[in-house]
Amino acid sequence: MNHPRPFAVLIVLAAGLLWGCGPKRVRTAPRQGETLIVLLPDPGDGAVGRASVSTSAGSTELVGARELTSASPNQRPTPVTVISDSEVQRLFGGALSALPPAPQRFTLFFRFESEELTDTSRALVAQILEAVTRRPFPEVAVVGHTDTTGPAAINIELGLRRANAIRGLLVAAGIDAAVIDVSSHGEADLLVKTADEVLEPSNRRVEITVR
Numbered sequence: 001m002n003h004p005r006p007f008a009v010l011i012v013l014a015a016g017l018l019w020g021c022g023p024k025r026v027r028t029a030p031r032q033g034e035t036l037i038v039l040l041p042d043p044g045d046g047a048v049g050r051a052s053v054s055t056s057a058g059s060t061e062l063v064g065a066r067e068l069t070s071a072s073p074n075q076r077p078t079p080v081t082v083i084s085d086s087e088v089q090r091l092f093g094g095a096l097s098a099l100p101p102a103p104q105r106f107t108l109f110f111r112f113e114s115e116e117l118t119d120t121s122r123a124l125v126a127q128i129l130e131a132v133t134r135r136p137f138p139e140v141a142v143v144g145h146t147d148t149t150g151p152a153a154i155n156i157e158l159g160l161r162r163a164n165a166i167r168g169l170l171v172a173a174g175i176d177a178a179v180i181d182v183s184s185h186g187e188a189d190l191l192v193k194t195a196d197e198v199l200e201p202s203n204r205r206v207e208i209t210v211r
Contacts, residue, residue: 038068038088043102053077104131106208107191108166109201113150113158115165129173131210139211140175142166144184147203148196152187159184159206166206 144159
């Protein structure tokens, strides 16, 4: 399950190509001293953040997918335009091809007061292994969660046991333990907001991010 994240993916075209994070036609290259900036959806979950482009003469905000502006020293950024996907590729295809793969996210659910996966979630483990092995230098974050039944301190421990259970499955399948980071939020980060002492299967989970 994916969750939107509050950051912007920017592609910047200047004298060279860098990356940071009807449509009108734009120039195929920036003028001397000018930079083109486009805001793109997050490649992992499609979320669109926002970005502020500032010069000494003023600033503008990029808030929508494929919004573009250009900036030059001592001049205000140009009015924002929206470009098409094909124009994004034409202008920034080289930079986009150099980006690392987008993070992949998975959510596995657990039985009540247990480190045992549900049958449906156990079937997803193979997909997680595939996602990790496809990357030459993977990083895996495993975060355990619980529902609100029981004391908060005990739930931190339960969330950590769940995260370590998934770590154990990955290591047993051949993933290097050194690339896996485990932590627990206990009941502090509920997927489904509930009152205290509420049984909620969707909150009994581990969230995995593969980078």
